[in-house]
Amino acid sequence: MWRHIASNALSLLIVIVVMLGGLVVWGKRSFEQPGPLAQAICLRVEPGSNMRRVSGKLADMEAIESDRLFRIGAQYTERAGSLKAGSFLVPERASMDEIITIVTQGGGSTCGTEIVYRIGVNRQQIEVRELDPASGRFEDRADFDPVEGEYPESYAEVREQSDTRFRVALAEGATSWQIAQALEAAEFLSGEIADVPPEGMLAPDSYEVAAGADRQELVDRMIERQEARLAQAWANRADDLPIDTPEEALILASIVEKETGQPEERDQVASVFVNRLRKGMRLQTDPTVIYGVTEGKGVLGRGLRRSELDRVTPYNTYQIDGLPPGPIANPGLASLQAALNPASTPLLYFVADGTGGHAFAETLAEHNANVARWRAIEQQGASGQ
Structure with a gap:
């Protein structure tokens, strides 16, 4: 009798082990396989949030099939304590494993709202825009000239959000005085610029900054980048x-x-x-x-x-x-x-050709003919106004 009971118990244990093994295999497969998300979403993780709150939000957005399995997977892969605050782009059909990587790997936000300060030759402009995760394109919510000092309400709203990204986009051809003046007008930056930077030594580019970033440190980054570009171009001259x-x-x-x-x-x-x-x-x-x-x-x-x-x-x-x-x-x-x-x-010569480009010439006679054509274009434009 006891032998029979022991045999049954062993059989039951084997069945339980097999079931558990199957459950683990199912769980691993479910954790790593493509998820149910039909189109990309922007997942916002609030500061102080946790995996339970995030998994619930993902379940509500139909991005995962099981919030419990999502949390177990995060614990099992030792990433549950690495959650980062921000707004993150979750692509369609992303697996639970991929989503956990997205929200724990660090770095800046990959979607949501951003404030872009464009410094050009003729004007400055702040754009408040938001990424549409479905199309992957930014949609403008507001744009204005900060030098005028009037900031729209939409700017104030996103300015205080912890996951808002800031960029300073510097166009080619602006002078150092113009750039310094524009940076002084950017209220999301702090500190003062010691002096107008050396002319020509600010690299036109897009610079990611944090709210409250120091203006002089940003200028130093621009100078460092231009120095590197100039050195490389000179070496390859x-x-x-x-x-x-x-x-x-x-x-x-x-x-x-x-x-x-x-x-x-x-x-x-x-x-x-x-x-x-x-x-x-x-x-x-x-x-x-x-x-x-x-x-x-x-x-x-x-x-x-x-x-x-x-x-x-x-x-x-x-x-x-x-x-x-x-x-x-x-x-x-x-x-x-x-x-x-x-x-x-x-x-040796060039002059505007009326199309936004130039007419080039080797001889003065050719150049004079090009100049005459340009003058005629100018006169036609003046008469048509």
Whole structure:
């Protein structure tokens, strides 16, 4: 009898072990297999939250099939205590294992609301925008000029959210004075900028910052990035250029940056100036004259006067030989590369062609014909107003 009972007990134990093994296999498969999420979502994890609260939210959003299994999996993989606050993009069909990785791996938020401060040549603009997880595109909620000092309510709402991301996007061609003034107007930054940064040494790029980030530290990041770009471009420069130092390369790149907004023209524009330097011809470029008039403080807002073109100043390349004494703006990486690796051309002249680009010429006669066409376009535009 006891042998029979023991045999039954052993059989039951084996059945239980097999069932538990099967349960573990099922659980592991369910934990790692694609989930039920039909389209991507933005999951917001509040500061101080826990896996129970997150798993409940995911279950309500129909992103997981079992909130209990989600928590068990987090405990089993030793990630339950690594939850990060923020807004996270959860892709469609994400497994529970993948979701746990997303909310515990750290780093910045990957969706939700962001505040982007765009610093351009002619204006500044703050954009408040939110990522639509379904389309992967940002939708604008507000945009305004912070220099005007009027902040919309939508900005105030997201400004205080702990998971809001902040970026400063610096456009090519802005001057250091313009950038410093714009950064001073950004109320989500703190601290003061010691001095106007050296002209040309702020790298146009997009910079992720935290709310309350120090302005001078951000400027230092911009300078460090530009130094690295300039060093790399100088190391990869073409042979036999008529410039002797990285500083001269930066000056030339800033002129190229101000002379064209067409990416495909940069190396041609650079070739014109390089050819002129080789021949000892004056550069005769309006942006340098304008910089001499404005000192980089804002936009001229009008055409150059004859008296300004005739006046001898360090930046008037109609009157001086060679390069001006310093950069006239902050050039981007593409302009740095174009200045140090210009196209191989015989070109010596260019003028606007009415399409946003330029007409290039090798001879003065060709250039004069291009200028005449441009003047005609200007007159037609004036008469049509």
